[in-house]
Amino acid sequence: MTRDIRHCAIACFLVLVSSAVAQVSEDQQDSAAREIKAGTILLQQGDYREAEAHFERAQALQGKATAKTSAGIGLAELQMGHLEAARQTFTVELQLVTNNRARAQAHYMIGLAWLREAGDNTVDKDKLQAAEKSFREAIRFDPLYDVAYLNLGYALLRQNKQEDSNAAFRDFINAAAENPASGRDLPLRPKTRAAQFTLVDEAGHPLSSESLRGRFVMFDFWATWCPPCIRALPAMRQLSQLFPENQFLLIGVNEDVDQDAWRRFSRAQEMTWTQVSDQNSNLYHAFGLTPGSELSLPRYVLVDGDGFVRQVYRGTDQLGLVVGQVVRTVRSELHDTARH
Numbered sequence: 001m002t003r004d005i006r007h008c009a010i011a012c013f014l015v016l017v018s019s020a021v022a023q024v025s026e027d028q029q030d031s032a033a034r035e036i037k038a039g040t041i042l043l044q045q046g047d048y049r050e051a052e053a054h055f056e057r058a059q060a061l062q063g064k065a066t067a068k069t070s071a072g073i074g075l076a077e078l079q080m081g082h083l084e085a086a087r088q089t090f091t092v093e094l095q096l097v098t099n100n101r102a103r104a105q106a107h108y109m110i111g112l113a114w115l116r117e118a119g120d121n122t123v124d125k126d127k128l129q130a131a132e133k134s135f136r137e138a139i140r141f142d143p144l145y146d147v148a149y150l151n152l153g154y155a156l157l158r159q160n161k162q163e164d165s166n167a168a169f170r171d172f173i174n175a176a177a178e179n180p181a182s183g184r185d186l187p188l189r190p191k192t193r194a195a196q197f198t199l200v201d202e203a204g205h206p207l208s209s210e211s212l213r214g215r216f217v218m219f220d221f222w223a224t225w226c227p228p229c230i231r232a233l234p235a236m237r238q239l240s241q242l243f244p245e246n247q248f249l250l251i252g253v254n255e256d257v258d259q260d261a262w263r264r265f266s267r268a269q270e271m272t273w274t275q276v277s278d279q280n281s282n283l284y285h286a287f288g289l290t291p292g293s294e295l296s297l298p299r300y301v302l303v304d305g306d307g308f309v310r311q312v313y314r315g316t317d318q319l320g321l322v323v324g325q326v327v328r329t330v331r332s333e334l335h336d337t338a339r340h
Contacts (some may be wrong), residue, residue: 004234016324021124025132028061028062029061029062031057031058031061031063032057032059032061033058033161034060034213035054035055035057035058036054036055036058036068036069036072038051039051039053039054039055039058039072039076039311040072043072043075043076043079046079048075048076048079049076049080050075050323051076051291052071052072052076052077052080053072054072055069056069056071057077058072059073064094065092065096065314067093067097067098067102069095069182070089070090070092070093070096071090071093071105071106071109074086074089074090074093074109074191075109075113077089078109078112078113078116083113083116083117083169083244084112084113086109086110086112086113087110087114087252090106090107090109090110090113091105091106091110094106094107100141100142100220101141101142101317103141104137104138104140104141104142104145104148105138105142107134107135107137107141107148108134108135108138108145108147108148108151110134111130111131111132111133111134111135111137111138111148111151111152111155112151114127114128114130114131114134115127115128115131115151115154115155118131118158122218123158123159125159128155128158128159129159130276131151131155132152132156132159132293135148135149135151135152135155136152139152143175144175144178144179144180145175146172146175146320146323146324147172147318147319147320148177149168149171149172149175150168150169150172150235150279150319150320152168152170153165153166153168153172153234153235154231154234157234158302160327165234166234166237166238169209169234169235169238170238171235172235172238172320172323173235173238173239173242173323173327175320176206176319176320176321176323176324176327177323177324177327177328177331178324179320179324181320181321181324182320182321182324182325182328183324183328186260186328186329186332187328187329187332187333188302188310188311188325188329189310190304190306190308190310191308191309191310191311192308192309193307193308193309194209194287194301194307194308194309195209195283195286195287196208196209196286197209197282197283199276199278199283199289199298200276201251201274201275201276202266202274202275202276202277207251207274207276207302211250213241213305213306213307214246214305215245215246215247215248215249215305216243216247216248216249216302216303216304216305216326216329216330216333217248217249217250217251217253217302217303218239218248218249218250218251218302218303218326219253219257219283219287219300219301219303220236220250220251220252220253220295220298221253221278221283221284221289221293221298221299221300221301222252222253222254222255222297222299222340223249223254223255223256223297224254224256224261224262224265224296225256226297226298227313228297228315229297229298229315232319233269233271233299235319236250236252236273237271237273239323239326239327240272240273241273242327243334247330247334248300249274249333250273250332251273251274251275252266252271252274252275252276253276253278253283253284254266254275254276254278255278255281255284255295255297256277259277262277284299287299287301287309287312289301289312290297297313297315298313299312299313299314299315300312300313300317300326301313301331302325302326304333310329311325311326311329338339
């Protein structure tokens with residue numbers, strides 16, 4: 001499982017519904033709460049085996065399974081690769097939760113377990129179909145559950161259902177833009193002046209900071225050796241088509257040393273939106289994306305039409321948050337411009 005899936009799975013768990021504990025003594029309730037808190041911290045730290053033990057102790061103190069202990073145990077099992085056990089535990093959770101958001105999350109976790117079991121490099125039709133069904137159930141209970149659309153897109157893509165996959169990734173972008181979780185402090189405000197640059201795109205056309213003025217630009221810093229970067233490409237493809245190019249431009253900024261590898265990959269993946277090679281990572285460092293000479297990918301930088309950076313996103317940020325904030329900011333600015 002790639003790091004972005006792990007991060008998202010844990011983030012989903014952290015917003016799961018808090019279920020009432022069983023009718024036990026106050027001391028037992030307090031002890032169970034401490035075990036759940038310890039288990040949650042250990043999940044975030046990646047100590048899944050010990051986290052599971054804490055949730056199991058909380059469950060014993062409560063005298064029965066609860067939605068929260070089941071979710072914690074299930075996530076620990078999922079992260080340790082105990083996929084059948086994880087599905088069974090999340091199925092138990094489904095019988096315990098009391099709201100649609102929690103039901104959606106349990107179905108989503110079951111879908112993740114099926115998707116993982118299908119394997120990254122194999123096509124297991126039955127498992128992929130089971131994943132697809134679970135993600136669709138998650139969406140049925142929570143139509144704005146953006147990451148469920150995202151993983152539905154992957155499940156469909158691996159079944160060679162290209163049109164349905166494209167639709168799922170478009171739905172991911174729309175759901176992310178409507179998701180209240182991405183709506184804080186929007187639209188994004190200008191921060192610092194963007195770096196000045198001159199580049200040539202893959203087709204040989206010149207690009208410069210001046211030539212891009214008047215429209216929003218999102219720079220996607222990526223490399224062929226970066227799994228989260230590659231995983232984001234289907235969503236980036238749909239994002240590149242969301243607005244007219246005179247309003248918004250997505251630029252893929254490749255950080256591979258081997259330019260032939262970059263060109264072969266971008267052609268094979270039909271990356272038809274604007275692509276540039278960042279020689280010696282000059283643009284990456286001009287934006288000051290990480291201190292020193294090391295690269296950390298992916299990075300996404302949103303620049304407005306006046307040449308100001310609105311936001312810089314790290315690879316650990318959830319893709320739904322990135323896409324949702326970018327789309328809502330661009331739409332808001334375009335709407336204001338149209339009104340005036």
